[in-house]
Amino acid sequence: MRNCELRDLGRIGYAEALALQKDLVEKRKRGLIPDQLLIVEHPHVITLGRNGQMNNLLASEEVLRRAGIGFHPTDRGGDITYHGPGQVVGYPIFDLREWKRDVVAYVRTLEQVILDALAEFGIQAGRVPGCTGVWVDGKKVAAIGVHISRWVTSHGFALNHATDLTYFQYIVPCGITKPVTSMRELGSSAGRDQVISALARNFSKQFQFNLLRGEPAVPELTETF
């Protein structure tokens, strides 16, 4: 069985996470490291995919700045999205050649992982044809956007766990004018760690690898010397 390292990095800036992904993708391509699953939480930030439409950003960058929200164009698939506290963001760095050389199967499997994890908390979620992501009663609970280079994946998914959904007012999420929801809004009181464990379990099931603990979560370091 293959190995995959799970790294729960806690709260980390978007640009920082992007740089880390880039570095890990290069290492993965060269076979220096096994598959990686990064779990993070971002400060408020709006990101725009390579094929995103700026007119799906409903607020000016000035308004975003004043609201304390960052803005970041990026190279993943998909349109515009919001990340912020209370969201469980996952960045799998997988070499798909060791799994299936199939990008659509990969996205469907990411959806399955999230569907099965949500089911563990009693949330019945599903798919909407033509709208990648995970949905509950017409509301989106998890967004997906992926970048692939030489079969190595980056970017991934963002599951609204206890997200403050009012922040989505600034955008048309993924360019689709459909509402968003969160596990909290759906009545789940599951803690972040429980959600991460459920996702991790379902990742190893769907992708058939041993999930090893990478570098453990680091408590927010605001004061060190």
Add this chain to the structure above:
Amino acid sequence: MTDVVMPQMGESIVEGTLTKWLKKAGEHVERDEPLFEISTDKVDTEIPAPASGVLKEVLVEEGKTVSISTVVGRIDEAGGNGASAPAPAAAKQAPAPPSPASAPKAERPPVAPPPTPQAPPRAPEPQPVSYAEAESPNGPLSPLVRKMAREYSIDLRQVKGTGAGGRITKQDLEAYMSAQGARTMAQVTPAAPVTTMAPPSPPQSQAVTPIYTSQQAPAPVPRPEAPRARVEPMSTMRAKIAEHMILSKRVSAHVTTVHKTDMTRVAKMRARYKEEFERRYGFSLTYLPFVVSAAVEAIHQFPIVNASIEGNNIIYHNEINVGIAVALENGLIVPVIRGADEKNIVGLQRSIVDLSTRARSRQLKPDEVQGGTFSITNFGSFGSVFATPIINQPQVAILGVGAVEKIPVVVDDAIAIRSVAYLALTFDHRLIDGALADQYTAKVKSILENWSEEVL
């Protein structure tokens, strides 16, 4: 000519949208270098070039969706011979005349593809276009390979080419570099072990030098040794520590003052209550809570030590929240004892034990490492007698506690054995003057030296 086709990125996929050409028509592309991007169902994929050469034709525009196996472009493998190729890219760059005299300029990124046979005015014989190319064993090299060879100082004669006609590709260089380990280190240092290992007896002996030169003269032979360095990304914690340390050094005017402190009374007190304390509370009694208690009491008299700076304002904190530095396996964290002035020795010791235990098992909550107004670091527990700590921003002072040691001292003109520790206060000289810092530290010292043996 090689056809570039829309690849099939999965079983069920029948078409793809070409979202971006990463090369323009006429540009040179290396085999396996990203050539264009396609998008399928929220997945953006970089597609590598199937061959090295010049991207001759672009048949599918950006934004168009085509079925798989559609030819989207063509690559001319003859590479630089493409007649239409040189103009657009070369025009913008400084047109360095390819005269042999302009050797230094040749070190620049190559301005044009290799000389075209159709252009007779250009020197037909291979001029030294660049260092890397001059070393090339198998025909022209792509700009990327040349650049990498230059950047990493790779001797291309050592690299085996697997591209068309034995040409060296980017992958060949990468494979070569990973086989060589830390290439630059190996290049710089190969002579060092020889010289250091050579016995110092025959200085400049002819017997020694040849070894040295014979090692240097030929091109570096791939050495079977293990790489001499290992590259590892910093952990998040390490990166943050690094950032905070350097930030603090930049922000504050660090000065450290050291006071020798007689801890004999505290030591006696501790010895007397040690067993009972451990039996009653379940953890041992150390010197640290006494120091915290004394530091806090002295802050009442010198509140500026518990302040911070904001612009041109001094913020005096009403709470005394003392950060205690805790060493972790691979880092450091400073959990905070809130309201340290409201706790007695037992309460302080309990907080120290609790916070440091949970820091080591990484179970601190974020607000337990925030809001400190003053810090204490106990390097004495590792045997250090005194050190000069770095201020924990945005605080203005930190007290370092050295090891408590029994030493002979002169008391009333007699030699006595006393338990002594050095207290080192690092303070921000922007806000705290030396005299005040010494008054504060002297106060801490005096509280500890005159500890009432009744009060625990």
